[in-house]
Amino acid sequence: MSKFGKYFLLVTGFVLLATFAGIPGAVINVHANDCGCSLASLKGTYAWRRTGMNKSMGGPVAEMGLDVFNGDGKRGVTRSTGTSYPQSYDWTNVPWPNGSYTVDSDCTGSLFNASGTKFSNIIVLDGGKRFSLMSFEPDKVVTGEGIRLEEKD
Numbered sequence: 001m002s003k004f005g006k007y008f009l010l011v012t013g014f015v016l017l018a019t020f021a022g023i024p025g026a027v028i029n030v031h032a033n034d035c036g037c038s039l040a041s042l043k044g045t046y047a048w049r050r051t052g053m054n055k056s057m058g059g060p061v062a063e064m065g066l067d068v069f070n071g072d073g074k075r076g077v078t079r080s081t082g083t084s085y086p087q088s089y090d091w092t093n094v095p096w097p098n099g100s101y102t103v104d105s106d107c108t109g110s111l112f113n114a115s116g117t118k119f120s121n122i123i124v125l126d127g128g129k130r131f132s133l134m135s136f137e138p139d140k141v142v143t144g145e146g147i148r149l150e151e152k153d
Contacts, residue, residue, distance in 0.1 A: 037107035041128035043071030044151040045078075050135065052142025059085020061142050066149075073100050075111070084140065 049064040065080025076098040081091045100116070103109035103124055111120040111133065120135040128148065135142045 037103050037105055037109075037124050037128075039073045039101070039103050040071045041103050041107070041124045042069035042075075042101060042109075042131065043128065044069060045149045046131070046146040047149055048133075048144055048146035050082075050133070050142045050144030052135070052140055054084045054140050056139040057085045061085070061140050063142075063144075067146065069101065073102065075099050075101050 046067045046069065047064070048067055050061065051063075052061045053059070054061050061082070061084045063080060063082030063084070065082075066078050067075060068078055069075050077094045079091055079093055082089060098114050100112045101109055101122070102112075103122075107124040109122045109124065110118050111122060112118050119137050120133045122131050122133045124131050130148070131146045133144050133146070135144070
């Protein structure tokens with residue numbers, strides 16, 4: 001066996017051993033169990049965009065806007081614009097508050113509309129500077145992202 005072959009087998013064996021034997025530091029946790037997220041992680045004004053498909057109309061969805069997260073579970077879409085085939089709408093102001101949100105310690109959470117119906121799941125990223133979401137409204141399947149513009153006092 002060549003020298004390369006011996007090193008290859010040695011490295012491969014070590015990787016397998018580290019993976020299955022649970023050597024500390026050798027296995028990376030993909031899902032953080034306690035990364036310290038809470039309602040306060042989302043606090044401030046966020047610019048967001050969502051894209052996807054309107055199932056009932058058979059066309060694309062594209063939306064963007066500003067959303068305020070209060071840091072205590074209250075939220076409001078303050079301004080938005082978009083299109084959901086075949087209709088479009090210009091900038092629209094929505095009164096505050098316009099829903100609520102949850103954030104679990106593993107940085108996952110949910111968004112609820114003003115009537116309390118859950119419409120999106122979120123992941124809080126970068127300590128609350130950003131979020132990623134997936135909506136599952138009855139007529140839309142969309143994904144989106146938001147980035148904090150300013151933190152609320």
